[in-house]
Amino acid sequence: MVARAYDQEGQLIFTRVFLPSTFLQRLRGLLGRKAPYLRDAWWFKPCSAIHTFGMRFPIDVLHLSREGRILRISAAVPPSRISICAAGHQVVELREGAAAALRLEVGNRLEVRR
Numbered sequence: 001m002v003a004r005a006y007d008q009e010g011q012l013i014f015t016r017v018f019l020p021s022t023f024l025q026r027l028r029g030l031l032g033r034k035a036p037y038l039r040d041a042w043w044f045k046p047c048s049a050i051h052t053f054g055m056r057f058p059i060d061v062l063h064l065s066r067e068g069r070i071l072r073i074s075a076a077v078p079p080s081r082i083s084i085c086a087a088g089h090q091v092v093e094l095r096e097g098a099a100a101a102l103r104l105e106v107g108n109r110l111e112v113r114r
Contacts, residue, residue, distance in 0.1 A: 008109040014041040042093040049084040060099040063088035068110045073099050
């Protein structure tokens with residue numbers, strides 16, 4: 001399913017949010033795909049950790065609380081790494097550099113709307 005995501009002020013942040021729901025969709029994520037566009041996001045819920053094994057490019061990773069608050073931003077996570085946030089409930093995968101380009105910061109709140 002594709003949706004959009006907004007910040008706490010109602011500003012559109014991501015124009016295409018992919019919400020993998022099946023085991024295979026979640027397993028694949030960005031594996032075998034081209035780097036996403038700046039305003040694309042892969043949103044995993046529930047999720048507290050991701051891996052980049054098998055990826056061909058680095059990604060930015062947002063770890064979110066249950067309420068959608070950014071708890072941690074891991075910028076430019078290279079292939080063959082793991083990104084974990086024990087307190088996290090959601091993970092968003094982005095194009096490398098997207099978190100900085102979109103001025104996302106720890107504490108911002110994000111919300112998906114379909």
